[in-house]
Amino acid sequence: MSKTEKLTAPDLQIPQNSAIFAKGLNFTYNAKSNFAKHALTNVDINIDKGEFVAIVGHTGSGKTTFVQHINALIRVQSGYLNVLGQDLSARKPDLKALRKQVGMVFQYPEYQLFADTVLADVCFGLKNFQVDKDKQTQMAKEALELVGLEFDKVKEKSPFDLSGGEKRRVALAGVLAMKPQILVLDEPTAGLDPRGKTEILTLVKRLNKEEGVTVMMVSHDMNEVYENADRVLVFRDGGVAYDMPPRELFRLEDEIASMNLEVPAMAAFCNELERQGFVLSDGCKTVDEVLAAVVALKEARNV
Amino acid sequence: MEIIKLDNVSYYYKAYNDDGSVGSAMGVEGVTLSVEEGAFVALVGHNGCGKSTLAKLLNGLLIPKSGKVTVNGLDTADKNNIFEIRKNVGMVFQNPDNQMVASVVEEDVAFGPENLGVPQKEIVARVNEALEAVGMSEYVKSSPHRLSGGQKQRIAIAGALAIRPKVLVLDESTAMLDPLGRKEVLEVAHKLNANGMTVLLITHFMEEVLDCDRVIVMNGGHVVAAGTPSEIFNNAALLDEVGLKAPRAIELSQKLISAGIDVAQQSDARALGGDVCQKLKN
Numbered sequence: 001m002s003k004t005e006k007l008t009a010p011d012l013q014i015p016q017n018s019a020i021f022a023k024g025l026n027f028t029y030n031a032k033s034n035f036a037k038h039a040l041t042n043v044d045i046n047i048d049k050g051e052f053v054a055i056v057g058h059t060g061s062g063k064t065t066f067v068q069h070i071n072a073l074i075r076v077q078s079g080y081l082n083v084l085g086q087d088l089s090a091r092k093p094d095l096k097a098l099r100k101q102v103g104m105v106f107q108y109p110e111y112q113l114f115a116d117t118v119l120a121d122v123c124f125g126l127k128n129f130q131v132d133k134d135k136q137t138q139m140a141k142e143a144l145e146l147v148g149l150e151f152d153k154v155k156e157k158s159p160f161d162l163s164g165g166e167k168r169r170v171a172l173a174g175v176l177a178m179k180p181q182i183l184v185l186d187e188p189t190a191g192l193d194p195r196g197k198t199e200i201l202t203l204v205k206r207l208n209k210e211e212g213v214t215v216m217m218v219s220h221d222m223n224e225v226y227e228n229a230d231r232v233l234v235f236r237d238g239g240v241a242y243d244m245p246p247r248e249l250f251r252l253e254d255e256i257a258s259m260n261l262e263v264p265a266m267a268a269f270c271n272e273l274e275r276q277g278f279v280l281s282d283g284c285k286t287v288d289e290v291l292a293a294v295v296a297l298k299e300a301r302n303v
Numbered sequence: 304m305e306i307i308k309l310d311n312v313s314y315y316y317k318a319y320n321d322d323g324s325v326g327s328a329m330g331v332e333g334v335t336l337s338v339e340e341g342a343f344v345a346l347v348g349h350n351g352c353g354k355s356t357l358a359k360l361l362n363g364l365l366i367p368k369s370g371k372v373t374v375n376g377l378d379t380a381d382k383n384n385i386f387e388i389r390k391n392v393g394m395v396f397q398n399p400d401n402q403m404v405a406s407v408v409e410e411d412v413a414f415g416p417e418n419l420g421v422p423q424k425e426i427v428a429r430v431n432e433a434l435e436a437v438g439m440s441e442y443v444k445s446s447p448h449r450l451s452g453g454q455k456q457r458i459a460i461a462g463a464l465a466i467r468p469k470v471l472v473l474d475e476s477t478a479m480l481d482p483l484g485r486k487e488v489l490e491v492a493h494k495l496n497a498n499g500m501t502v503l504l505i506t507h508f509m510e511e512v513l514d515c516d517r518v519i520v521m522n523g524g525h526v527v528a529a530g531t532p533s534e535i536f537n538n539a540a541l542l543d544e545v546g547l548k549a550p551r552a553i554e555l556s557q558k559l560i561s562a563g564i565d566v567a568q569q570s571d572a573r574a575l576g577g578d579v580c581q582k583l584k585n
Contacts, residue, residue: 059451059481164350191397191478193349193507195546220481223551260483265551265572272576278583287551291558294579298564301583 014082019182019214020047020070025079027065039065041238042079049181052208052215054225054246057235058260063218066235067184070216071102084181100129103180107187109171110164118144118162119155122174129178143177144170147203165196172200176207182214183207189224201228226250226264227285234259247282266290306391306469306501307338307361312370314356330356331524334370338503340469343496345512345532346505348521349546354505357521358474361503362392375469390419393463397475399455403447408439408458411447415466426465433461437491453484457491470501477506485511509536509550513570520545533568 014021027040040062047053055063068074069081069088076089084101086093106112115121122140131139141151147169154162159170168188175183185204189197205228207213219225225232226246234242234249236259242249250256250267251274257263263271269290270280280293312334315327331353338344346354359365360372363379375391377384393415396402405411412430421429434440437457442450447458456476463471473492477485489511496502504515512518518535520528522545528535535541536549539557548554552572559566559579566578 058483191475191507193546194509194548195349222482262482266555268572269552269555269576269579272573273580276577276580276584278580287555287558291555291562294559294564294583295562298583 012080012082015046015048017048017050018046018082019049019051019084020045020216021080021082022046022066022069023080025066025069025076025081027062027069027074027077029065031077039238043238043240045233045240045243047214047216049214050208050212052205052228052230053217054229054232055216055218055235056220056222056225056232056261057241061235062238063235064186065238067186067216067218070182070184071099071104073104096129100178101180102182102184103175103178105172105175105183105185105188107190109175110159110167113159113167113171116158117156118149118159118170121159121170122177125174125178139177139179140173143173146176146207147173148199149173165192165199168192168196168200169203172203180213182216185215185217187218187220189219189221197224204228222250222262223264223266226267234261245282247285304340305337306340306375307503308371308373309334309336309357309360310371310373311335312360312367312372314360314365314367316356329353329524330365331360331521334524334526336519336526336529338470338501340501341496341499342517343493343502343515344504345515345518346503346521347507347509347512347518347547352521352545353524354521355474356524358394358472358503358505361470361472362394363388364394386419390466391468392470392472393460393466393468394472394474395456395459395463395476397478399452399459399479400448402459402462403455406446408434408445408447408450409443411458412461412465415462419466429465429467430461433464434458436464436495437461438487451484452480453487456480456484456488460488460491460495464495468500470503471495472503472505474505475507477508477511489514509548510570513550520547537568 012023022043022045025040025043029037029039043066057063065074070083072088072093072095081088083098086098113121115124119140122143123136126136126139144151149169159167188200201224204215208215229246232246232249233240250263251271253263253271266285266287270284273280278297284290284293313332314330316330318326318328320326348354360367361374363385366380372379374388377388379388403411404414409430412433413426416426416429434443437460439454439457439461447455477488492502492504513532515532518530518532519526520535527545528541536553542549550570552570552575553568556566556568556575564582566575566582569575
């Protein structure tokens, strides 16, 4: 691994409230072989504590590679990365502390369930972090209740006897049990039915708003990005092409189309109204919010 | 003509109780429905409602515990019919990576006809025809694992087409794909349908349901409703009960109408915006 330039924290002026700070981050897969593939090019990102950031972009745009840097599943090749005050470009960062603070929920996390009982599965992470046995059960109980499962009902069940949505919530509980400060979710709602999707998103949003957990969510569903994220990062060809609040981003209809992404339905609706001179507040994102705004507009004009 | 017919079909899975005794879990119960040849039918419902059980009953992967499934007039419960039925019903499942059996695309597509004992010359013709139909001809010598998810699913569809089925069942085949991949697969499905293929699309994406001829809604192992997409999406009580949601633009247009703003019910959010502007200007 070659580090072309060594940057250190004092030179970089990391914002005080920063959760994730990347500067000039580069990554190449199979760097020394004929199959070398450039995945990240000079990525600069700062994410503050408590933000809800969505990451979108095409398959192969570098979003997963970036996300895997956050808990050092992929080590920094060149550039600088600081997560919760820890310099991950250092030679030996404290990975154990980092992984306790950064919870990763991969795609289809229910495929990773393995234990005989739900309780054992949720406790696995805690056990590895040497939490006391009594405390493990307590923390697992809290996590399972957080994801909306009744502890006494599910604790002795095999995770494989649960429905798809329940399995995913158990997998999520296994991550939440460690009380991470940053939660990284890679397509958390893929493959779920509409009700299951709503349940997961409501939970993630609550963790963000009430517990102050910093959320990074990779998603292909622009409607869900639009309704939940405070800020959207669009990855393209290994770099960040756009970084802005969702309402602003989805006004750029031509750019969105050229990247083969979809404009969320409610954004398309509001854009059309704006083109014809009717401006709704940027806060109108869900169907009901848009409805209320249109009705108010109509009433104001009738008076 | 009815290509698929289910008459009061029930299926129960074997399940072990907590004490180790063998019990049963309901897959589907009392399902009666039929699909016309050449139709494009969507099957929706939340996770665990019996959609996939129903799909597996259609080509004899599962045999009903009671009732009767007939495909093209053949009873799936009759063992002598199984080969003929599987020639008639091609299935594509959710995970593209689980459905590749060979290391070269053309061999993967040839897998079905080879098993049916189709002569070599005809296999080549069928493979080429199937790849052409899904727009993947240029990848004939490629290795499947280097393709995108949408491309892999199109190869899986080509594999099903190579047995020349009358019915194509897509069991959540778009669930794991990115938006571009989903679009590719749906375009192929609609193109095949336009050429006479009966398509049964199982999906969670309500946007995909809009272009279908008919929607079948399942809940708790039962068929609870069937109708055109607009009939289904107009039935808010039903959608709520089964945990589904109309696409956002339709939901908004319905709610605008209830609020006294007289717009047409539609799925295109931009057109709806135009309509609303008209109403606001008047």
